[in-house]
Amino acid sequence: MNASLRVAVLSLSILGLAACAGTPTKTAYAAPGLSKHAIEGMDRDSQYVSAVERVARRRGIDVVWVNPPDRRKLARTPTP
16 A cells, blocks of 8 residues: 555656646747837838827927837738
8 A cells, every 4th residue: 555655646746747847938928129010010100109299399298108009001902
């Protein structure tokens, strides 16, 4: 009984360690510097940004864009 209990505990601990060793270290990792703009189809909404900054300058307000506005690029159709 004692020997079979030792074998059971040893085998369960080995299985537990094997399960931990198989998991990836970084599950949801995005490289720094990779943004939505790296993905094709997105572009800065520069017209909106310039309009807001122009109004802010007239009012004496400093604007710091944390999440600048984006817009989708227009899909270009190939010309025949």
